[in-house]
Amino acid sequence: MSTRSIEPAAVALAPGTGGGHDHPSLQHHFDNLEQQKEASTLGMWLFLVTEIMFFGGLFTTYVVYRSSWPREFMAASSTLDWKLGAFNTAVLILSSLTMALAIWAAQVNRRKQVVFYLIATMILGLVFLGVKAVEYADKFEHHHVPGPNFVWSEDAHGEGGHAAAAPTPEQAAFAHHVEIFFSLYFIMTGLHAVHMICGIGVLAFLLVPSWKGRYNSAYHNPLECTGLYWHFVDIVWIFLFPLLYLLGAHAT
Amino acid sequence: MEQELPLFPEAASHVAPQVDALFFAWSAISIFFTALIAVLILYFMVRYRRRSVDEVGLPERAPNWLEVGWSIIPLVITLIMFAWGARVFYNIYRPPSNAVEYWTVGKQWMWKFQHPDGHREINTLHIPVGQPIKLNIQSEDVIHSFFVPAFRVKQDAVPGRQTQIFFEATKPGVYHLFCTEYCGGEHSRMIGSVIALEPEQYEVWLAGGPAGRSMAESGAALFQTLACDTCHREEAAGGVVARAPELEGLYGNQVRLMDGRTLLADDEYIRESILDPAKKIVAGWQPVMPTYQGQVTEEQLAQLITYIRSLGQQAAASDQPPTAEPAQPEGQ
Amino acid sequence: MNTSNTVPHELPPPDDLVDQPNYLNVAYGLKSWLLTRDHKRIAILYMISVTVFFALGSLFALLIRLELLTPEGDLMQPDTYNRVFTMHGVVMVFFFLIPSIPATLGNFLVPLMIGAKDLAFPKLNLASWYVYNLGGVFTLWAIFSGGVDTGWTFYTPFSTNYSNSYVVATALGVFINGFSSIFTGLNFIVTIHRMRAPGMTWFRLPLFIWSHYATSLIIVLGTPVIAITILMVAAERLFGLGIFDPRLGGDPILFQHLFWFYSHPAVYIMILPAMGVISELVAAFARKRIFGYKFVAFASIAIAVLGFLVWGHHMFVAGQSLYAATIFSVLSMLVAVPSAVKVFNWTATLYEASISYETPMLYALGFIGLFTLGGLTGTMIATLGIDVHVHDTYFIVAHFHYIMVGGAIMGYLGGLHYWWPKISGRLYPGFLSRLSALLVFVGFNLTFFPQFILGYLGMPRRYWSYPPEYQVLNVLSTAGASILGIGYILPLFYFAWSLKYGTRAGENPWGAVGLEWDTTSPPPTENFPVIPVVTREPYDYTSEEVHRRTTQQEVPVVYQVD
């Protein structure tokens, strides 16, 4: 809240808005809390629109390349462990629930429960990142990380394996297209993970004010906006899971 | 024919008149509307200039039909012009069945052409007039773009794909060939010319070029058409960093190689450097020279060697100090 | 050019006008400026940053024009020329044209025009300026350590595999700069939706606000796509991935799709704010309501929405399918209609108006003429048959400079001259400013009209050397560029001069209608002593109350005829 040096002499609030004492969290340029809440919610949604278009570029790339090489994407996807993916999806959905309950708790003025649910959401987020770390480790081990030392042999099929006989042009092209799948896999899930980390950071930032009881039924904007962001990150994973993991499920 | 100030390109292909007609129509429309707006503004500026400090404009009275009018009219005009443009576009991109296939490969800063009968050229393309030509275009590295202004055709060379353009020369002549998709350092030197010849002259040219010229002269002409001079040339030309050793005064002198050996630059060394350049690299130079194996016939090879030998004697004659030691190229 | 026929009479500046508290003298010192949350101060900070980048971009432009004086490039090596035209593109597009009007005039005026105390998120607004400068630092570092030679379009596979210049640094600079654009756009949309003064309905909003609303829609919906595209290029260079690498089967044309999805709407980000400024100028100096207000307002929204459907017209010859090229060509014709509607409505506004010829009006009239030609040539280029011939030639360069320089920069300068009294409380010299407007108009046309001819002759873009027959037209163009340069430098001087010596501008030096003219100039920090209640239509010059204000008010000397 900015306390400014010169208070304008006659600040006459526009007629008809709730005047009286100002809520400590009301910023000077808003007329009332309602206007401030709607402004911050709309602002958050607009930020989420930019996030939709940000991930949208990757989804477009995915759609284009998958339509060009369905077989290669299916073969590459079959090396991903869809059970871990499913488990991660469940973890994220549960974290969405705890996030929503955190906001509910603030609305009914139960600050202890707000803190509890926030911590639960953070722990679930960390579990999700842990599982991702396990998956990435597996990729490094199998040389499935795109780049100079990417190895993909048709017969080895997932074991990574040593360099087989010189691949035929078709196999080389196949391996290249598989490498592009893994490039997309790493950028999409990597970007999603970075958003998770930022989300956890913001949640941590909210713990102290929540503990102090600053968020109550009248004012809980920061919680609401963090909730919107967290649910959005969950939605991105909801689309990532089937597109990346479930392609090859019926092939195994 | 270097005109002093050309204001309009030649129309030398079947589609050029159609493109020009479309362009003139659109230019006329543009000039008409721009002039209309300019005249209206100037008239209003004078007619309704402010006469006293407190004068204000009258409220608007015009009905909505005016508003609808100048929404519909531009839409109709643009859609008509779109349809006309689309028809011309399909004329450019749909070759007739009797089109002869030529190939071109864009490589960083040169065009390599191949005729239906296997004849190869670099940076210049000889084509017969009146014969529809389908040119298959590829690229070895980045995106280039095959553009002949006189034919009004352009098509990007996309690496990893083969794209195609169709044109039919209608007028013999030498026409500019440009690369119009930015492709790096010497994008502006990746130019050449498309030479449209009467069908008979084209056959003569195909047969091996004009007879009666001395071996050295044919060699010199070949040196140009094979674009050897894009790399082998004196330092000063256009300030471009030389990419290959100078050939003046090379013949008959010692040459130090990368691996330290020094040997005499004789016929055999020149022949080998043309057909398999990577085998003996002169000290201090990069192995960038492409092989001409299969691009030069035995007879053309002989012409090139006589030409380079003649360069050697000229240098000795004008007792220019033979530059056996190649100039050290700056780090590229 | 007859000077305005208002009766100039000298008036000693009333004493109370001098030390009235306003946003400039409310606090002094670096800290009060660098940590300000006042949208007006942030507008001025942006004005300084944007001017610095405009100067840098113009320097590159001058180098290009000097280089092209001779067919065989003599001024610099081809590689240096490639870096110069690339940096001209990057600096001008991302660091001047996109932020110029929204971040300076928009930041200053959006709250003022809708009767709000400030933008919805003041801290975000300040962050936007810092992020803009951070992006600028990255790009400047890239420039001074060697520059990038991929063209401002970063086409792959050249930018990812073959260029050994500072591509990642510049890409990072542009990526970060994108966020400053998003923050401004987001701020405007929320402010316009949520913080209008009582009585300010949507159809009482000035057209400046409508055009900035449409611009912000494009910014929010388009900018993230170029952010991810540039991130992919950087990832490909740094980690050897192969998304656009043809050797791995990647498709360079996919990069062009993603790039132009943002970069075409970006040209509407650059022109729509200028259109908003022109609507204000024409209304103010014709003292008449804009003809067909609703049509002009919805035309801005139509341009914003249709602008997202047309990007394929940049790729007609790039290897796109014929069918897609046809679809994009039709859609490009649709997007030309709202621009035509705007031009006709501006011209119709002048009918039965009371036009005066101050400098802003000269810029506005120049804008309308040049934008008409720019828009029509744009529609020509969107026609399939012509684009095959003129794609990537100087015809395209001439078209987009007619829109960007003839349109956006004329709009920016017009707006700057129109609101300068409100921003600084000072008036600038009339004759000198009109002279600079004339120089800009003449210099501009001499620079870029020959390029239309060069383009159809077939001279390709981005060429370091060109066939000798194109030299005469290039020399003409360079001559025009020097006149244009002088035209741009003049305002720098007389604006600075006016800060100290300019006569004081009263509350409403032009006798215009608008909430920003109802407060003092320069305005107080919270914009209005009392939040205004809006009852009148926008640009309502005929109402009694306005008549009284524009006549009785002691109009201080509008011009010293020096």
Add this chain to the structure above:
Amino acid sequence: MSEHSTSRAVYFLTFGALMVLTAATVIVATFDLGWANDVVAMAIAVTKALLVLWFFMHLRYSTRVTVLTAVAGFFWLAILIFLTMNDYATRETLFPFPGK
């Protein structure tokens, strides 16, 4: 957003529905239905996204402008994907452009 809050039961119900749908998409994926696999997977994903948007993200109580913003976001993504695919889908089919 009006001051009333969603009751906890609604959140738990939404959570349950999302878990069921996740299980469903996994099970369906194990059968080889050819191109139908993608359609079903996307249908389920969209349903789950709508559930999250409507209940968890309180679109249910949001103002018309906020709902419009959310819809616009996804619609513009559709424009990007649709018009880009419009090029790739017709590279070789409608007009015999020199494809591979």
